[in-house]
Amino acid sequence: MAPTALTAPKPTKTIKINLVRNNQVVDVVRQLSPDPTYKPEDIVQVSFSMSPKATIEIASIVAIIQYYCNIVMSNVIHDVVFDFCRIKLPFTWPNKTIRDILFLKPNDSVAIELVSKDCRLTVFKKNDHKRRDDWYDHVKNWRKDLPQRFHLMLNELVENVSAHAQLEDSRFVFTADCGVGLKGSLKQAIVSEAKQASARACALNLTRPQFTSKGIDRGHQGVGLFITSELSQMNKGYLEILSGTQEYVQNDNTVVRVRGVAEWRGTMVHGAINTDKDFNYRQAMKLFADPSKLCKDRFLVANLHLNVYGQQSLRTRELCEEIIRDLELAVERSPKIILDFTGIVEISQAFRGFLKQFVVNNSKIKIMIMVPPTADEDLREDLQELIELAAQNLIDE
Structure with a gap:
């Protein structure tokens, strides 16, 4: 038969x-x-x-x-x-x-x-470190024409996915994982600063030189996202990270954007580098030993969507102080700031006061405030006052 x-x-x-x-x-x-x-x-x-x-x-x-x-x-x-x-x-x-x-x-x-000339897609069904290393050797042999910096960035990302996904041996990982996400991983970090950052929503905290999740005294710089972000920016490339309910996007050297998104379980890294651009990899890596030598204005525009904090009403003092801290971090690296209030329905008078003080204290920073089309009269009035105050930063240059 x-x-x-x-x-x-x-x-x-x-x-x-x-x-x-x-x-x-x-x-x-x-x-x-x-x-x-x-x-x-x-x-x-x-x-x-x-x-x-x-x-x-x-x-x-x-x-x-x-x-x-x-x-x-x-x-x-x-x-x-x-x-x-x-x-x-x-x-x-x-x-x-x-x-x-x-x-x-x-x-x-x-x-x-699944392999073609331009891409390789691998699905792991076990968090097998040895098999991951074997896979990475295949990737390097598959595209020998790619520069060393590409393999450094890819290896850093793959290793972090495997190390931080916190999956059982029976579960799988690959370049997009279904683990606990950035915030979940940081909650169990060695360094206390990482644990504090895990409670904060803004992904800018994860790509600054001072941040480490592992502890330098343990032989780790712990700044994989920072290095990957910087190499991509220096190369005029593209980097996007989805984790939990936030998206971090760095496009060329012009804009860094943080916004709230539909929840993704775990972390996904999506990006591109330009293989036809001259780039001194060794010189760039020397900068990471002394991040103070990096250009302060590394992004021309920082675009922050206030919905990234997961609240439609920005009222509690703790949340307001958290947002202001993130804004202060943004002005350290960008001379222009866009605050997008899309998805926000109200702000407290205290938060409006915090924002007014922030605008006044950063008179040399160009600040644009975007009013959501669905804003009611009270929110429009609050934001209009801030818009007029921020406009003086442009006039008084």
Whole structure:
């Protein structure tokens, strides 16, 4: 008797994901919000489409695969089937379900590797440090044409993901992890300053030279995000970090943006460097031994969305003081500050007073305040007073 051909499982739910032209990774994460109607026996079919003139960002595909691997392993649903027929992937998808990928080879810590000329996507199903190191050797051999600084940055990020995801051996990690996230990892840091930073929402705290999560006396600089951020900026590259409910974006040497996003479990790093630009890697690394020699104005504009703190009403004294501390950190590295109040419904009179004092104390800093279109009369009046005060900083230069 001839063997019976395997058939794909019949979906019980269908999810449609559209890949947009701009801010694709964040938009994808927003579309991956958990469905409260999921059942452990559900089989989800994920269908893809693309907006006009959009291109596929590998980080978007990584995020989608990571997300569904996680909910299958967590028994939220039984399985996931991907339908890529409407988009053109840069690699060949193996026509397997997520359950096939995760459980086909129980003794192998790597579930799947998809490789093309320009990208390599690897899904680990175990937090295996030895296998991670083997994988990294393959990455270096795969693209020998890439400069050493690229491999330094990639190795730093992969090592941090593996070290800080805090996953059991039975769970998996790769460049986007499903662990505890930056704040969760810092809560268990060795250095007290890192534990204090874990309670703060602004990702600017994690990319400053004074910050260390491991402790220099233990042989670690503990400034991996700072170095990665600086190398990317010096190279006029791009860096984006999603962790928890915050997004940190550094684009070229012009803007650093921090804003609130739909929650991502763990941390995802998305970025690019320019391999055709001359860059003195050794000279740059010498600066990290003495960060005081770095240019003070490392970003021309710092754009902070006040919704990153997770509160629509900015009223408590502790929160107001936290925001002011973050603003003071921002003016250390940027001569222009944008404060976006989108998502904020009210501010306390005390916070307005704090902001007024901040504007006065930083008269040489250009400050732009963005009023949300949904603001009521009271919020508009409060912010208008600040806008007029900040305008004097531009006049009195």
